[in-house]
Amino acid sequence: xxxxxxxxxxxxxxxxxxxxxxxxxxxxxxxxxxxxxxxxxxxxxxxxxxxxxxxxxxxxxxxxxxxxxxxxxxxxxxxxxxxxxxxxxxxxxxxxxxxxxxx
Numbered sequence: 469x470x471x472x473x474x475x476x477x478x479x480x481x482x483x484x485x486x487x488x489x490x491x492x493x494x495x496x497x498x499x500x501x502x503x504x505x506x507x508x509x510x511x512x513x514x515x516x517x518x519x520x521x522x523x524x525x526x527x528x529x530x531x532x533x534x535x536x537x538x539x540x541x542x543x544x545x546x547x548x549x550x551x552x553x554x555x556x557x558x559x560x561x562x563x564x565x566x567x568x569x570x571x
Contacts, residue, residue, distance in 0.1 A: 475538060521559065
């Protein structure tokens, strides 16, 4: 993804707009267990639980080491230009499905 942001350079003596690339790789592994039951000839119900984890790397193109991002307003997302930071999370889920079979 091509991004464009404003940065302070050389000890905040001037501003510079820098174009850079961001690439993110995410790997996910999950396991689920469930039960399906026909309630009649056409209605089906399914209940399941599962969990897993995901992790990945974020790669940025070269940004000068003295560049500091100028953030505009409030930012909900934490932002870092670390070289290849690893991101990860653990996920759990419960699902309930109700279906009707068309014949």
